Amino acid sequence: SWVIWITFARNLFKDASGLAFDDAGDPTAYLWVHLALAVTSFILGTAVGVIGLRGVRANARA
Incomplete structure (x- = not known):
């Protein structure tokens, strides 16, 4: 993830197709929605990773 x-x-901020930024260089709704998706995915991925790591450590101690 x-x-x-x-x-x-990274590719979103380098976008030259006009999806992420309009002609004036202002961010579009596409950028904001996909940035929110990325941030949510980072948070959830980190939480799942931490839970998994804690589980592996607990299992190794048992």
């Missing part, structure tokens, strides 16, 4: 969304976020 992190690799995919980090790559997507």
Whole structure:
């Protein structure tokens, strides 16, 4: 999840097709929605990773 969304976020800010930024260079709704998706994915991915790591550590101690 992190690799995919980090790559997507980088490409989003380099976008030259007019989806992320309009002709004046202002951010569009497309940028904001996809940025919110990326941030949410980062948070959820980190939470799942932390829970998984804690589970693995607890299992190793048992």
